[in-house]
Amino acid sequence: MAIHCLTQRKGGFGRIDVDVLQGCSRLPRNAPTRWNFTSRIVSTVANNYDGLLQTFENIIADTTMDDDTLDCAKGFVRKLEDFEFVFMLYTYEQIFSETDVVFDIVQQRAMDVLYCKNRIESLLAFVKEKRSEGAFQAIYAKTADLTSDPRDEPMRKRRLTQLQDPQVRYRNLYMAILDNILEQIPQHFSNLESMLFLELVNPGKFDDMRRVFPEEAFQSVLKSYGHHFDSGRLRSELQVLYSDQDLQGNRGKLCDYLVFLKDMELDSAMPQLYKLFSLVATIGATSAGVERSFSCLKRLKSYTRNTMGQGRLSSLALLAIERTLVKSFEKTPSWYDRVTDHFLEKERRAEFT
Known part of the structure; x- marks a missing residue:
């Protein structure tokens, strides 16, 4: 984000920033390989809109600032006072506030497929709820209060592409954004059902699966990778895992189970179980580490x-x-x-x- 060029070039910005932004003394950096950093920037700018605007106005009024810094500050003020920019800012901010939570859940509970599926369905319901006239009017009114309603702009000053009623144009834009999100999320998680077998090695559910064997998840692994497994022996080895506390131990990570099975030479005694753990270990979820690579x-x-x-x-x-x-x-x-x-x-x- 261009703001960082300004903060690094002029130390005075940092001092004003701390005083005005009410606890937000630093804007997150935008990394091209980290899409979730973009949502953090959107959230930070939206939540500190007034403070940022005041900061840039203070820079413009500061006679000690150099010309490049003043030009940057004026550009940011124009952007923060632009109706379309602010409208898009708060449109995406209301969505990112929910998608960021789901992103973290999918990362931390990747093997709890049913829970992840339910959270994704809740996310879709949330977006559908925002795709309403009332939600649009709230964003439009908030943007108009912060900037100026484009309907108040004289017709002769509007560009040819903006001759229609501004509210109609922004309503179409708002609905198109949410329609695109509603289309992309199901496509992105379309294969989630086929990953149900991840629950077979979810340590948090071993007690439940000891009482009731997870037949649906078991059939999921056979459907996708059945030619790699001996189904009867895999079922038996899983039942041993669910009932043997010593075998479960206090290992919370998948890699710990793999190391334990290998060190204790159980990979040859329970080959189907070791193969299943190895399979799950090779299926990577989207993560910050992957995004950086x-x-x-x-x-x-x-x-x-x-x-x-x-x-x-x-x-x-x-x-x-x-x-x-x-x-x-x-x-x-x-x-x-x-x-x-x-x-x-x-x-x-x-x-x-």
Whole structure:
């Protein structure tokens, strides 16, 4: 977000920011690989709208500010006083306040598929509730109070695209945004039903599943991955897991169970159970760690785009492409010594004398 350019360039902004924003002394950074950071920025700006506007006005009135800082502050004031910007800000803010909660729940309770499904259905019901005339009028009136109602603007000053009744245009925009969200959420979680088998290894439900075997979740894993399992033996091993307190232990993480089974050599005694834990461990949920990462192919494409005119197939690219071969070399005891010796034979590029 451009505000950070201003905060880093002029220390005075930070001092005014602390005084005016009532406890919000810092705006979250916008990261292109972290979509949830965008929602945090929207929420912060919406909740501190008056403070931000006052902050930028204070900067404009400060005679010690340089020209670049003043231009940035004036631009932000124009944006914060723009009806369409503020209308979109509060339209998305009311949705993000709910979607952020669901996002966290899906991350923290990924194996409780039924609970996640119910929360997603509640989210859809919430969005449908906001898709109403009353909800639109509330956003429109709030925006008009903070800026100015575009219906009060003379007809001759409106652009050709805004000749229709402004309220009708913004109603259509509001409904289109919510319709898009209502369409995208079910598509994004369309495969949730097929992931019901994740509940089979949910430690929080072991006691319940000991009393009543989770037949629906069991059939889910057979439907998707049945050719990888011996169904009869898998059922027996799951029943042992649900009833054996020593086997359950106090392990709350999936990786802890995998390590325990491997260390105790139970992976061979209970191969179907170990295979199920391994399967669930390979199914990653969307997370901040995943959002921060990029595929090797994307890194190589970016590398080749940035090295036009140079030898594209450099050692770094080769290491990424031939990583399987490199892994096999690393198992050789003398591998690192050979690499070090080869490096020492190269001529020094930098002159230190």
